[in-house]
Amino acid sequence: MSSTGDITAAERARTARPLPATDPGAGLRRPDVVPPGTPSEDVGYRGPTACAAAGITYRQLDYWARTGLVEPTVRSAHGPGTQRLYGFRDILVLKIVKRLLDTGVSLQNIRIAVAHLRGRGIGDLAGMTLMSDGASVYECTSYDEVIDLVQGGQGVFGIAVGAVWREVEGSLAQLQGEHTDTGEPTPQVHPGDELARRRRDRAV
Template identity: 75%
Template sequence: MDETIGYRGPTACGAAGVTYRQLDYWARTGLLEPSVRNPSGSGTQRLYSFRDILVLKIIKRLLDTGVSLQQIRVAVGALRERGVQDLADITLMSDGASVYECTSDDEVIDLVRGGQGVFGIAVGSVWREVEGTLAQLPSERADDVAPDHPGDELSARRRARRTS
């Protein structure tokens, strides 16, 4: 995965199945900040990496199953510590209150036998799903200068000021 390639907010939302409002809130509160380009001021576009979008999709799935945002923050913290390739071998299990990270089938079975695993998310399958979705969506490099949006009034004023 090329970490210099990123996806703008609306693209990340579409691939992960979250609203832009959720994405913005999670970025502002530090749950998941964009790792390719995090805006430093007005007019800078956030760029999310493949890994960011993978984690967004996992957050969405955990929320949909009733896991609290507090528990999701703990799970995301653990996911951040892993390399991208390591994520594909993880299964996240939850009982609706806590999230457990399993790296083997035996761990999954032990959780289910103990009554702690109610549902699981195989990160590898989410990975393939996100990969397929992003293959059809536009991306850009982190070092690309974001073009002015033609419908943006402020950008139009700046362009006019530069040319005069």
């Protein structure tokens, strides 16, 4: 394999290690800078809305919550008549879990990946790529790590968390949430309004 500077591709590939089963938040972290446009943590989404944004069924959502795979962090269900409320990060994780399951990753490795995602700052997630060889899940934070995993035969598929982030953000902009302190519904955004906002953001 070709080398870049004094570091070979094989050496760089070793930096993208499988996610640890314990201490998921360990390792070097970048400052927790929240990307522009991140939905407020004061907004929650009910189960059907979370399902629509994540592309899963309500049966999956309920099963994952009951088994502790992905539980709502805004509000759990306590008895009959109470509604679970999921936050933006919860829905992002739900969508990633769905993609990992669809590609054949084991439930054990998915649990490790979920714990790892939960342990990282919200600003870390947008620049992260999850790779899997079917046996392990890897975190890559640079283009070189992704390429070296693929060239080394370790990477079978990858999930760019930032791309999933944008998909969830776009879906939630058009769906109904509620403010956690007042219970008031959030305004829905017309797709044309969202496109205009993104253009304004890029122009700044």
